[in-house]
Amino acid sequence: MRILVVCGAGASSTFVAQRVRRAAHERGLDYAASAGTLRSLPIDLDACDIVLVGPHLEADLDGIGRDAATRGVHVVLLPPDVFTDLDGSRTLALVQGSLAQGTLSARPLLTHEKE
Template sequence: MRILVVCGAGASSTFVAQRVRRAAHERGLDYSASAGTIRSLPIDLDSCDVVLVGPHLETDLDGIERDAATRGVRVVLLPADVFTDLDGSRTLALVQGALVQGALGARPLPTLEKE
């Protein structure tokens, strides 16, 4: 599973990508996670399965979803509190939820509420 985390300039997405990658590795999942920018997204979409979109890019979500749909890529808008997920486990749960809901044809609803 190839995960792309997108933000405006690539700085905050780097932290999220590192945390998700570490959480997946700790669970023995064969997931990769990388950071990208909104500008590089049209090219980066060809090399990912799931796009995690930074909360500050919510106004761009419709266009991102349109572009991703043509490539079969799932899109998840990250909640505003994504940066409080220090170990990446709740963000990883969003990815896994998107995979399940994507298979069912439903749009995932992002949340990072603690269980």
């Protein structure tokens, strides 16, 4: 499974990608996770199975979804509190939930639960 985490400049997506990669590794899953930007997305989409979109890019979600759909890539909007997921477990759950549903969506498939 190849996961791409997208943000505006690539900084915050790097942290999320590292955390989800670590969480997957700890569970024995053969997942790769990398970071990207909106600018690199047209090229990066060819090398991923799922795109996790930073919450600050919600306005770009429809365009990302259209581009991803042509390649059969899942798209998930990350919840606003994704950066508090320090061990990557909730983000990994979003990936697994998306894949379990087997649907391609430009809208959040799962969102964080309010406490």
